[in-house]
Amino acid sequence: MKAFQDIVYSDRKSHQNIHECIIANYQIIESWFRNQWLKYPAPFYSSIDIRNSGFKISPIDTNLFPAGFNNLNNDFESLYITAVKHSLDSFKTSIDKILIIPEDHTRNLHYLKSLEYLSSLIEKAGYEVKVSKPTIVDNTNFKIVNSILEYDGFVPDAILLNNDLSSGIPSFLDNVKQLILPSKNIGWTKRSKSEHFNYYSDVCSNFSNLLDIDSWLIDPEFRNCGEINFKTKQGEECLVYHAEKLFDIITDKYEKYDINEKPFIIIKADSGTYGMGVISIDNIDQIKNLNRKQRNKMLSTKGNNSLDKVILQEGVYSFEQTRESSNVAEPVIYSFSNFLIGGFYRTHENKANNENLNSPGMVFHPIPLNDICIAPNLKLPIDSPINKYYVYGVVARLAILAAAKELFNID
Amino acid sequence: MKAFQDIVYSDRKSHQNIHECIIANYQIIESWFRNQWLKYPAPFYSSIDIRNSGFKISPIDTNLFPAGFNNLNNDFESLYITAVKHSLDSFKTSIDKILIIPEDHTRNLHYLKSLEYLSSLIEKAGYEVKVSKPTIVDNTNFKIVNSILEYDGFVPDAILLNNDLSSGIPSFLDNVKQLILPSKNIGWTKRSKSEHFNYYSDVCSNFSNLLDIDSWLIDPEFRNCGEINFKTKQGEECLVYHAEKLFDIITDKYEKYDINEKPFIIIKADSGTYGMGVISIDNIDQIKNLNRKQRNKMLSTKGNNSLDKVILQEGVYSFEQTRESSNVAEPVIYSFSNFLIGGFYRTHENKANNENLNSPGMVFHPIPLNDICIAPNLKLPIDSPINKYYVYGVVARLAILAAAKELFNID
Numbered sequence: 019m020k021a022f023q024d025i026v027y028s029d030r031k032s033h034q035n036i037h038e039c040i041i042a043n044y045q046i047i048e049s050w051f052r053n054q055w056l057k058y059p060a061p062f063y064s065s066i067d068i069r070n071s072g073f074k075i076s077p078i079d080t081n082l083f084p085a086g087f088n089n090l091n092n093d094f095e096s097l098y099i100t101a102v103k104h105s106l107d108s109f110k111t112s113i114d115k116i117l118i119i120p121e122d123h124t125r126n127l128h129y130l131k132s133l134e135y136l137s138s139l140i141e142k143a144g145y146e147v148k149v150s151k152p153t154i155v156d157n158t159n160f161k162i163v164n165s166i167l168e169y170d171g172f173v174p175d176a177i178l179l180n181n182d183l184s185s186g187i188p189s190f191l192d193n194v195k196q197l198i199l200p201s202k203n204i205g206w207t208k209r210s211k212s213e214h215f216n217y218y219s220d221v222c223s224n225f226s227n228l229l230d231i232d233s234w235l236i237d238p239e240f241r242n243c244g245e246i247n248f249k250t251k252q253g254e255e256c257l258v259y260h261a262e263k264l265f266d267i268i269t270d271k272y273e274k275y276d277i278n279e280k281p282f283i284i285i286k287a288d289s290g291t292y293g294m295g296v297i298s299i300d301n302i303d304q305i306k307n308l309n310r311k312q313r314n315k316m317l318s319t320k321g322n323n324s325l326d327k328v329i330l331q332e333g334v335y336s337f338e339q340t341r342e343s344s345n346v347a348e349p350v351i352y353s354f355s356n357f358l359i360g361g362f363y364r365t366h367e368n369k370a371n372n373e374n375l376n377s378p379g380m381v382f383h384p385i386p387l388n389d390i391c392i393a394p395n396l397k398l399p400i401d402s403p404i405n406k407y408y409v410y411g412v413v414a415r416l417a418i419l420a421a422a423k424e425l426f427n428i429d
Numbered sequence: 430m431k432a433f434q435d436i437v438y439s440d441r442k443s444h445q446n447i448h449e450c451i452i453a454n455y456q457i458i459e460s461w462f463r464n465q466w467l468k469y470p471a472p473f474y475s476s477i478d479i480r481n482s483g484f485k486i487s488p489i490d491t492n493l494f495p496a497g498f499n500n501l502n503n504d505f506e507s508l509y510i511t512a513v514k515h516s517l518d519s520f521k522t523s524i525d526k527i528l529i530i531p532e533d534h535t536r537n538l539h540y541l542k543s544l545e546y547l548s549s550l551i552e553k554a555g556y557e558v559k560v561s562k563p564t565i566v567d568n569t570n571f572k573i574v575n576s577i578l579e580y581d582g583f584v585p586d587a588i589l590l591n592n593d594l595s596s597g598i599p600s601f602l603d604n605v606k607q608l609i610l611p612s613k614n615i616g617w618t619k620r621s622k623s624e625h626f627n628y629y630s631d632v633c634s635n636f637s638n639l640l641d642i643d644s645w646l647i648d649p650e651f652r653n654c655g656e657i658n659f660k661t662k663q664g665e666e667c668l669v670y671h672a673e674k675l676f677d678i679i680t681d682k683y684e685k686y687d688i689n690e691k692p693f694i695i696i697k698a699d700s701g702t703y704g705m706g707v708i709s710i711d712n713i714d715q716i717k718n719l720n721r722k723q724r725n726k727m728l729s730t731k732g733n734n735s736l737d738k739v740i741l742q743e744g745v746y747s748f749e750q751t752r753e754s755s756n757v758a759e760p761v762i763y764s765f766s767n768f769l770i771g772g773f774y775r776t777h778e779n780k781a782n783n784e785n786l787n788s789p790g791m792v793f794h795p796i797p798l799n800d801i802c803i804a805p806n807l808k809l810p811i812d813s814p815i816n817k818y819y820v821y822g823v824v825a826r827l828a829i830l831a832a833a834k835e836l837f838n839i840d
Contacts, residue, residue, distance in 0.1 A: 044555060045525075045552075045555055045556070045557055047555070048554070048555020048556070049555065049556075051522075051555075052518070052523065052524075052525075052555070053523055055518070056521060056523070094507070095804075096508055096771075096803045096804075097505075097507055097508045097511060099803050100508060100512065100768055100803065101805055102512055103768070104511075104515050104518075104768075107463070107466070107515075108768075110467060112460075112463065112464055112467070113463075114456075114463075141456075142803070142804035143459070143804070143805070144455060144458070144459020144460065144462075144463070145454055145456070145459070145460075146456055160466075179663075205545035252791040262625070317594065330837045343674070357511055357515075360507075365527045390507040392507045392510050392511065393506075393510055393554070393555070394552070394553075
């Protein structure tokens with residue numbers, strides 16, 4: 019095994035060292051993952067947003083009710099279908115009919131395309147699929163007979179949630195006997211980002227012991243504050259306090275690793291949101307001086323509930339950019355259970371490398387066919403696409419494993 | 430469900446009806462397969478030779494120690510790696526190191542390429558792989574310590590046989606504690622084609638009940654004879670007797686379905702062989718009048734053992750041919766466990782549509798990327814490649830299921 023500390027840091031180029039360490043130890047890593055999945059089965063599906071600054075690579079969002087399937091490279095469809103089969107096979111029970119409960123925002127054409135592609139994949143895997151009318155608020159079409167959920171006469175064997183339950187767990191899912199995927203208790207009603215990143219830190223600490231690396235290289239620091247009201251500034255001192263702590267930690271790490279960049283912090287809702295309510299700051303005063311627009315932004319989360327809990331997370335620079343136009347890019351990796359199926363780059367022409375790219379104006383570039391993130395190629399350079407994507411795949415699976423542990427403890 | 434008998438036969442074009450029935454009922458079929466795999470886990474890997482005459486489509490050989498991996502389309506590598514992972518995951522036990530025991534004929538470059546590709550796939554799936562020197566006869570490098578097999582200091586967690594055990598089960602596999610894949614009892618030492626096709630007939634009869642079709646449309650008739658010596662003509666009357674019976678059955682079926690072709694029968698070794706010892710006859714006299722060359726051919730099976738048992742199998746015409754040169758073609762479909770990974774067409778410029786194509790001079794054409802045999806496309810015509818390949822995939826899985834039942838009863 020190649021030890022990570024043997025590798026010297028100097029400039030951004032040599033910051034590829036965490037990548038080198040992962041590639042060199044890929045068999046040990048795969049073996050470790052295999053044993054983890056035996057204990058903690060992965061959630062049905064996921065998409066993981068990743069930021070790669072070269073010196074650090076981290077997941078920044080773990081979505082357990084993914085959309086965006088329409089942005090995948092459909093040359094790879096047989097892989098997706100195979101992964102769907104694997105994911106459903108793993109329950110070792112007879113499932114034929116699947117009801118998908120989608121998000122409520124029907125007018126988003128991108129979302130509807132994603133939903134259509136997702137259901138076609140499950141259909142092509144040989145299941146009968148029905149998508150409920152995309153509103154769980156108006157639930158007159160749902161009926162419970164002897165603890166079995168029916169939708170419009172359709173009696174599913176499993177219920178697949180493609181709704182993050184930001185608006186609460188619908189009552190018709192209470193005491194339902196059917197399998198609910200991934201789980202009704204893993205929606206934003208019950209889940210928080212800080213809890214997820216607690217699990218993620220745990221996973222990273224085990225993984226880092228395995229490879230003998232500093233877990234900071236894959237784990238973004240974070241803190242959380244409850245009872246924040248951006249309108250009345252209630253709780254501001256909590257934000258300032260934790261932001262100061264975070265800036266101290268990040269500054270120390272940047273010095274240790276000779277990283278000549280300005281630390282920054284992302285403040286976002288601790289539960290849910292679709293890229294709304296996300297701000298990026300690089301000094302404490304910015305918290306105190308949030309203008310009205312920024313404050314309003316923090317109030318306009320999905321469902322228009324006012325924010326009460328936030329997570330402050332170490333910002334991870336993205337030093338990846340599109341070749342032609344130099345737009346900032348971040349990878350998004352998809353999975354069905356523990357099987358990765360590739361993903362795409364999210365890019366944005368109006369955003370800097372320390373800003374949230376998940377916002378209007380983003381563009382998607384599917385990861386090309388042969389370079390999918392399933393296996394490295396030891397004969398190619400560390401920074402070749404295939405090897406970079408493998409590293410993404412490892413980081414994505416660390417996040418999936420964290421979610422698997424959440425599920426394990428919630429259900 | 431669309432009933433098969435509603436479809437009328439007339440000419441070769443409309444003989445696509447078995448295809449139509451399979452495509453129309455694909456969800457029922459997928460559901461049925463899922464339930465079968467729960468009871469009968471598929472063998473680790475396989476390749477299935479298929480013949481498609483339009484009016485009939487059947488497997489003619491089910492190889493449980495497949496070669497030819499080098500002929501697969503490697504654009505699809507991530508699918509193969511994913512299928513390998515699935516196949517090994519399904520044992521729900523910790524496997525890190527795999528020893529592959531290959532065939533003995535080292536000088537076959539095609540075989541060595543296949544072996545290299547197979548082991549690279551398993552390596553890329555994250556396992557440590559060692560290939561034993563391709564001779565199980567000279568087994569001085571194998572050592573047993575406390576019922577654990579070691580090879581040259583390598584202690585595998587699982588032993589993968591890529592040797593069909595035509596020359597017997599090597600003694601060093603006796604009482605070994607490690608997992609042996611697919612099983613040491615499923616080699617040609619113990620297995621026979623007639624036993625496999627007995628299981629296959631069983632599977633077909635269940636499948637045909639499901640779809641309400643005549644199982645003959647997917648099931649080749651067969652008979653077997655023991656104690657045949659082609660040199661001394663001992664047992665010839667058994668061959669003649671069964672060949673007459675077979676010709677009668679096939680002739681009746683051809684009449685029933687208005688098929689204007691000459692029935693033929695394939696005679697081959699009941700165990701093993703690499704395409705050697707296979708003859709095609711279309712009348713009884715040909716058995717009585719086998720010339721010296723043909724008799725010698727029947728004696729020259731793999732390992733040069735003289736044949737003692739043979740299977741007489743209904744010949745299935747191949748009405749598929751290459752577009753440019755009109756060479757006869759037959760599909761070969763590969764799997765890891767119950768996951769199909771595509772395959773290729775075997776073609777031969779010097780063979781007729783009622784002859785064995787698995788012989789020197791054969792050429793391989795990988796099945797193209799998007800048309801892999803995993804899911805049909807109901808919007809496309811029945812005879813479109815994607816739908817034809819789906820039908821191959823169904824027939825291949827029927828053969829795999831037959832092998833799974835063999836395994837279930839042998840192990």
